Amino acid sequence: xxxxxxxxxxxxxxxxxxxxxxxxxxxxxxxxxxxxxxxxxxxxxxxxxxxxxxxxxxxxxxxxxxxxxxxxxxxxxxxxxxxxxxxxxxxxxxxxxxxxxxxxxxxxxxxxxxxxxxxxxxxxxxxxxxxxxxxxxxxxxxxxxxxxxxxxxxxxxxxxxxxxxxxxxxxxxxxxxxxxxxxxxxxxxxxxxxxxxxxxxxxxxxxxxxxxxxxxxxxxxxxxxxxxxxxxxxxxxxxxxxxxxxxxxxxxxxxxxxxxxxxxxxxxxxxxxxxxxxxxxxxxxxxxxxxxxxxxxxxxxxxxxxxxxxxxxxxxxxxxxxxxxxxxxxxxxxxxxxxxxxxxxxxxxxxxxxxxxxxxxxxxxxxxxxxxxxxxxxxxxxxxxxxxxxx
Numbered sequence: 001x002x003x004x005x006x007x008x009x010x011x012x013x014x015x016x017x018x019x020x021x022x023x024x025x026x027x028x029x030x031x032x033x034x035x036x037x038x039x040x041x042x043x044x045x046x047x048x049x050x051x052x053x054x055x056x057x058x059x060x061x062x063x064x065x066x067x068x069x070x071x072x073x074x075x076x077x078x079x080x081x082x083x084x085x086x087x088x089x090x091x092x093x094x095x096x097x098x099x100x101x102x103x104x105x106x107x108x109x110x111x112x113x114x115x116x117x118x119x120x121x122x123x124x125x126x127x128x129x130x131x132x133x134x135x136x137x138x139x140x141x142x143x144x145x146x147x148x149x150x151x152x153x154x155x156x157x158x159x160x161x162x163x164x165x166x167x168x169x170x171x172x173x174x175x176x177x178x179x180x181x182x183x184x185x186x187x188x189x190x191x192x193x194x195x196x197x198x199x200x201x202x203x204x205x206x207x208x209x210x211x212x213x214x215x216x217x218x219x220x221x222x223x224x225x226x227x228x229x230x231x232x233x234x235x236x237x238x239x240x241x242x243x244x245x246x247x248x249x250x251x252x253x254x255x256x257x258x259x260x261x262x263x264x265x266x267x268x269x270x271x272x273x274x275x276x277x278x279x280x281x282x283x284x285x286x287x288x289x290x291x292x293x294x295x296x297x298x299x300x301x302x303x304x305x306x307x308x309x310x311x312x313x314x315x316x317x318x319x320x321x322x323x324x325x326x327x328x329x330x331x332x333x334x335x336x337x338x339x340x341x342x343x344x345x346x347x348x349x350x351x352x353x354x355x356x357x358x359x360x361x362x363x364x365x366x367x368x369x370x371x372x373x374x375x376x377x378x379x380x381x382x383x384x385x386x387x388x389x390x391x
Contacts (some may be wrong), residue, residue, distance in 0.1 A: 046110065090102070
């Protein structure tokens, strides 16, 4: 069995150790179940990997004496105020076409995934929906870790899950294992359902709700601005009033520092309320030249694995004539509302050097593509400091 197969098997088997070094009790907003965080020491795994400068923490929830717990709401999606937050070390599973997140495992410090932040499954809990977490897939500097065929290490900013207990829980239940920079305290906001009521527990006021950072992110405007995506290009297209059809809007992206951008965001205006689907088109470059067919297909596959709100395809059919030279279509459904589109191809790890030369958008019509009428394209100038505005 190769290292990846052994690691996945060990994770399912629940290999774990629990050395207790120190712990502290979280203070709820009012009388409620309690949380404890146990310091399990320097984060390391079963295979000899050690995360230098990182500590493993065990999060345990304890019911009030004489009461039982039914559920814990750690946030059902990325828009929730609930969750566990911080610079959370992640260890996802690489694959040929995409990388698989690891939000639910049995391991604690010293187990197969002792260098990964996750909800503890262990047969004690059930999950409503799919837990969500993020991972920039960039190995933290100085951590001593390396990405390889078995590991896709990186830093995430949140862990969210909607948890129910398989049976009413009394006493203490291990809930999550967290890997944080040494010296950092866990930050959380959650709702615990007990037979005596529903209780909010939080360490601090929850951080502002911001979009997850993906290769592509789309959401309705004016929801949370995806300002962590760098330059804001304001992109506008309008109705052709003579015949009521909608025209494609075209935007030639001005280079930044002499290079086409790999990371930016924009807002599209003027979509059709009668046709809720919008189609964005991307003209891509790979290291300054057009992508090969294989590269374009790989980029489509990676977008479909790491996005919010779109489905990616290759440009084909009538769209190939409408957008000559473009490579990727992004289909979204915004119900006719204005919408944000944010792109970050620095997250594209299968094909390096991806940038965007042009962006276009249109509204498909039932029988034909609308005639081209160029509207307005404005390029805003403010470059956001990503370090001060991470989403």
